[in-house]
C-alpha cells in the first residue's frame with residue numbers, strides 16, 4: 001500500500017462485528033474476562049490497552065514504516081516516555097532550538113534525576129557530534145527545527161553517533177508523509193500529533209514509533225505504569241485527521257512555498273527561513289531526506305518588535321496563537337511565545353530575535369493568505 005492508502009486503511013479495517021467502516025470509539029474502561037485472565041482480544045483495562053488507541057497506534061506505525069506505535073495524551077508525554085529509557089548519569093545531546101517545552105522538560109524535570117542534557121547549536125549540525133562522550137546514550141533532534149527550520153542529516157547522525165546511543169527524531173514538523181526517520185537510521189520517532197497529524201487544532205496528543213522491540217516494551221511499560229494515555233475519542237479525532245494527511249500536507253507546503261517566495265521579495269522583510277529556498281543552508285539535505293519542505297516559514301521584520309506587533313495587529317486571516325499544523329494559518333512570536341522558557345542570551349545566539357515571526361501555513365486559498373500578509377506588512 002502507498003502512503004495515502006495506508007493512512008486510510010492500515011490498522012483500521014471495517015469493524016468485525018458490525019462492518020462499521022470507521023473504528024468505533026471504545027469508551028469502555030474495562031473488558032469482560034471469559035474466565036480469570038481470559039481476555040477476548042487481549043484487552044483488560046483501557047489505560048493498559050484500548051481498541052481505538054490500538055488502531056491509531058497501528059496506523060501511525062505503518063505510516064512511519066516502524067513496527068510499533070504508542071500513543072500518549074500529548075507530545076510531551078511521549079517525550080517523557082522516551083527519556084524514561086535513561087538512567088542517572090546518562091547524557092543526552094540535543095540542540096538549543098529544540099521545541100521549548102522539550103527544553104523545559106529536559107532542564108527542569110529530568111535534569112534533577114541526574115540525566116545530563118547538552119544543547120548544541122543546530123545551525124552547525126557537526127557541533128552535535130562534538131559534544132558526544134562515552135556517556136552519551138541519546139541524540140535528540142528535530143528536523144526541520146522550530147522556529148529556525150534548520151535541517152539535520154539523519155543518515156549522517158545515525159552513522160556517526162556514539163556507540164550505544166539511540167537516535168531520536170521529533171518528526172512533528174515534517175510528518176511521515178515528508179520524512180521517515182526510521183528508514184534513515186533513527187531508532188525512535190516522536191510526534192506531537194496535536195500538530196499536522198491531528199491537523200485541525202482540536203486535539204492534543206502524542207506518539208512514538210520504533211522498530212526496536214526493547215524500546216517498545218520499555219515505553220509500553222511506561223505508558224501503562226505512568227498512565228499518560230489519550231482518550232478513545234482523542235484517538236478517533238487523530239485517526240480521522242490522518243486520513244487526509246497527504247492532501248493537507250501537499251497544500252500546506254504549496255502555500256508555504258508561495259509565501260516564502262513572496263516574503264523574500266518584500267522590502268520590509270529581512271531574512272526568510274524556509275528549507276525549500278535554494279539558499280537555505282539545509283536545502284540540499286532536506287531535498288535528500290524529505291519529499292517536501294513542509295508548511296512552516298519564519299522571517300525577520302524590519303523595524304524590530306514594534307513592527308512585529310503592528311504586523312500581528314493588522315492580520316485578518318492569520319491568527320496569532322501558539323501551535324501549528326492545523327488547517328488554519330497561524331502566526332506566532334517565538335521569542336516570547338513558543339521559546340519563552342529559553343534564556344534570552346541563548347535565544348539570541350541561535351537567531352530567535354525579537355523581530356522574528358513564525359508562520360504556520362494552513363490550507364486556505366493562497367491568494368487570501370498573500371493578501372492578508374500584504375495588508376499587514378504595508
Ligand SMILES: *Cc1c(COP(=O)(O)O)cnc(C)c1O
Pocket residue numbers: 074075076077099101102142146170172173191192193194195204205206
Ligand atoms: C508541540 C510540540 C511538541 C509538544 O507536543 P504537545 O502535544 O504540545 O505536548 C513537541 N515537539 C514539537 C516539535 C512540537 O511542535
